[in-house]
Amino acid sequence: MLETLNTRRSVRAFKSDPIPEKYIRDILEAAMNAPSAGDERAWQFVILKEQALREEYAKLNRNVPSIRQSPVAIVICGDTSREKYPGLYVYDCGAATENILLAIHAKGLGGFWGHVFPETVANNRTLLNLPEYIIPYSVVPFGIPLNGLPPAKTRYDESRIHLNGW
Amino acid sequence: MLETLNTRRSVRAFKSDPIPEKYIRDILEAAMNAPSAGDERAWQFVILKEQALREEYAKLNRNVPSIRQSPVAIVICGDTSREKYPGLYVYDCGAATENILLAIHAKGLGGFWGHVFPETVANNRTLLNLPEYIIPYSVVPFGIPLNGLPPAKTRYDESRIHLNGW
Numbered sequence A, B: 001m002l003e004t005l006n007t008r009r010s011v012r013a014f015k016s017d018p019i020p021e022k023y024i025r026d027i028l029e030a031a032m033n034a035p036s037a038g039d040e041r042a043w044q045f046v047i048l049k050e051q052a053l054r055e056e057y058a059k060l061n062r063n064v065p066s067i068r069q070s071p072v073a074i075v076i077c078g079d080t081s082r083e084k085y086p087g088l089y090v091y092d093c094g095a096a097t098e099n100i101l102l103a104i105h106a107k108g109l110g111g112f113w114g115h116v117f118p119e120t121v122a123n124n125r126t127l128l129n130l131p132e133y134i135i136p137y138s139v140v141p142f143g144i145p146l147n148g149l150p151p152a153k154t155r156y157d158e159s160r161i162h163l164n165g166w
Helices: A002-007 A020-031 A053-058 A089-106 A118-128 B001-007 B020-033 B050-059 B089-106 B117-127
Strands: A043-048 A074-081 A134-143 A161-163 B041-049 B072-079 B134-143 B161-163
Touching: A002 A089, A002 B020, A002 B089, A020 A043, A020 A074, A020 A089, A020 B001, A043 A053, A043 A089, A043 A134, A053 A118, A074 A089, A074 A118, A089 A134, A089 B001, A089 B089, A118 A134, B001 B089, B020 B041, B020 B072, B020 B089, B041 B050, B041 B089, B041 B134, B072 B089, B089 B134, B117 B134
Parallel strands: A043 B161, A161 B041
Antiparallel strands: A043 A074, A074 A134, B041 B072, B072 B134
């Protein structure tokens, strides 16, 4: 398990092979078993498969061009109607996104954490037909890595650790 | 690995036994191998071990009373001086916090995600002697679970999944 945490790397180039439904389900299950504030689970998941939709998504979100190649992508959204504590959906969605990336890696697939920047939220909402109370948070394109998995190199850095205060 | 993702649960009651240094190091390594925006790694980690400090922390942060019992806690902080994209430290710190919780679980320990609420940021900064550019984001108390690990129950919920739009 620690190895999975330590060897995950961002993958941004994909083969076009489709991903089995069971894999997508398992990845979403891991997402929904993430911790959330007061167990509120203020998340929703939009699965992008249609090629035309992914092409359109790439046009509206310039930071994720490889969503054109990836056979599937998950848009992780905050559901403000389910928040117990206003604004904490960002914690829930962050934990869910990381679980998605780890589950992708555990399956031998690759993907990366694409941000939904504030200036593209409205475009995301229109394209994906999201209600006003849903806030797109991140997008994870994934698939079989085109060039295998990048080698792991630990980023452990002792200078970031402070004992009993700064 | 998927099992670790799916069986992690919040643990809030701890034995007072100290945690081996090697475990703490491994948990921090997993944190620092989390993804971050543009690989900026805008995080810092403050380790709370001293009993008096943890007592004081509990007084200032009413949502984490069990930090009094846990032999150790990690305060995950955003380092705004390292951000490539202003404000994205919250993504980095969210992924690092989730990796910490998963590494704790992988070690057979227990812990939980404590929020640092906006109204306690200033108090955290004073108590921990944090520079102005450091923003405390979350706190994870951990240790040996007092009552074993809570049973796992999946939270998979198909109604949260939307194909090709809402």
